[in-house]
């Protein structure tokens with residue numbers, strides 16, 4: 365991502381925020397995005413159940429919500445929100461996508477990916493909103509990226525979900541993946557703390 369593109373994006377972002385404040389509030393931006401919907405914790409527990417090796421992933425939204433995600437169901441360029449089966453809690457929300465294997469670079473943990481599948485926490489590190497998958501051009505970003513609709517943070521899907529723009533203070537934690545009986549599963553827990561942390565870090 366060139367500095368020029370990031371500058372362009374920040375300019376666009378400022379204009380949007382101005383418009384939101386002056387005219388119609390959150391709805392002004394809401395109409396520009398493809399929302400995944402509001403994700404609620406199924407269990408209602410306050411303490412997150414840790415994700416462990418072998419936990420199969422299920423769709424978190426849409427007509428297939430609750431169904432296991434088969435590797436054959438997700439083609440290159442596609443992404444979805446997912447939960448570890450049986451641990452459907454907000455802080456366990458996962459953004460899963462598939463890319464070409466050679467598209468990933470550091471700091472993505474390549475050994476956490478599997479056949480082009482890669483997963484990050486879907487909870488923004490800024491204030492905890494649910495992030496979204498953008499496979500195509502948006503603003504000046506003409507490549508797949510993760511976007512937070514609350515304050516427009518942008519994360520680099522191919523490089524460890526590092527922050528490209530916006531107020532998010534750190535990357536989204538990555539989840540190690542494996543494929544079990546043709547179903548995408550976790551190979552362990554996230555590699556870092558989920559969502560905003562004390563002190564804004």
Ligand code: FES
Nearest residue numbers: 488490491512515
């Ligand atoms: S909560 Fe995501 S950018 Fe603020």
